[in-house]
Amino acid sequence: MNPQQRVRLPRRALHGVLLLDKPLGLSSNDALQRAKRLLRAEKAGHTGTLDPLATGLLPLCFGAATKFSQLNLEADKAYVATLRLGQTTSTADREGEILREREVNFSDEQLQQALQALRGEIDQIPPMHSALKHQGKALYELARQGVEVERTPRRVCIHALELLSHAGETMQLAVRCSKGTYIRTLAQDLGELLGCGAHLSALRRTQSGPLDLAQAVTLDQLEDMNDEQRLATLLPPDTLLADCPQIRLSAEEAGKLLAGIRRRTSAAPAARVRAFGPEPLAFLGSARVAGGELIPERLLSPVELQTLLAGPASLT
Structure with a gap:
């Protein structure tokens, strides 16, 4: 046998939840497929996507646990968001083209007023660079073609929005919000309230419903484990119903x-x-x-x- 050939081990019926700390630059589906391969699982799914730009908690469901994945999709989420002040971009994040640059100059009082204005129930206009559909096409596909369509505002709830740090053009916020909240839009809206503009430069999900990032493992950690250790990372199928x-x-x-x-x-x-x-x-x-x-x-x-x-x- 060619030593470079891998022995293909059979898939198996696993039932449980893996809390994954998704790395930067990897899509949610790519992360799922890697974990599925490492665990040799027959059936797997995730509970809502994280953009490649985002890192952090991505609950993965295996076997029977996939029956309850919708519950976590609908749950509240928590994030640590890093903003780049003074710049607005075409995608409201760091991957877009810079559209405008402005001076960063606001007081602590103005910042607190802006944060307060974004707490509670607010309306958000979904960004063009999103997976929402318009006449059967994803908005991001239209945006890549230079087409912009009118979007209906969506009501979301920002349960908590707190300043973690602010130094020069960089600001970090803790956000706890309802499903369907666009943190990129939140960053952009805050920038406009502050008069300097802003875009999202990094995003890390820390909570999803009753689940917490502190319990999560990385793909690198999973790679380094033996089979027994990997199986031990699986939480029971009812984990998504913990509350x-x-x-x-x-x-x-x-x-x-x-x-x-x-x-x-x-x-x-x-x-x-x-x-x-x-x-x-x-x-x-x-x-x-x-x-x-x-x-x-x-x-x-x-x-x-x-x-x-x-x-x-x-x-x-």
Whole structure:
């Protein structure tokens, strides 16, 4: 065998969540495919993209966990944003053409007023360099052709916007916001309120729903691990529902839930709960509690449950 040829190991059914610290310059899909290869996973997906310019938390879902990826897509996010003051660009980030340069000259009071004006519910006009569709075409494709179309403002919520540092033309902010917020647009709008213009020069995602960057691993770290260590980085499939209440069911009740049957419950009403069977039965899936009933929603299959119960030893 040619020593340069790699032995192709078979893919396997993995079920869990990997918190990845995505590197600069790599697309979310490229990062996903590298992690999928390293883990030899059959099925994988991510919970919303991070631009190649951005780094930080990218939750990756494997197997059964992909059923709950939409929950994290809709969750609030937190970022550390670095702004370059005094310059506006065609893309509102550092990759665009510089359109205008202005002097950076504002007081602390003006800065605090500008930050306050952008907190809470605000309307944002989506940038042309975005993946939003217009008549079936992504806006960034039109922008590359020199075409600009009218965009409808979108209501988003900036839960927190705090100054971390400011030195000369560089400013760093901590942002916590609702889904669909464009941090590039936020940077650009702040620059206009300050009268000097600004664009986003770096972005790092630190939180996504209940998940935190502190728990994440890098691709380089994943590369350096052996197979057992890589498997140990996977969090349980219910990780994406970590902020939902938990309900423990008897074996009989679990069987009914998995069959899609509603059952009476004394649990408090909840839009979403995590349902578990009796020990050592694994996570069963998500349900909701309404009108005194436990109503099944997204459930694991018998095969997925068997794999989870068998544990990591069965995957090697």
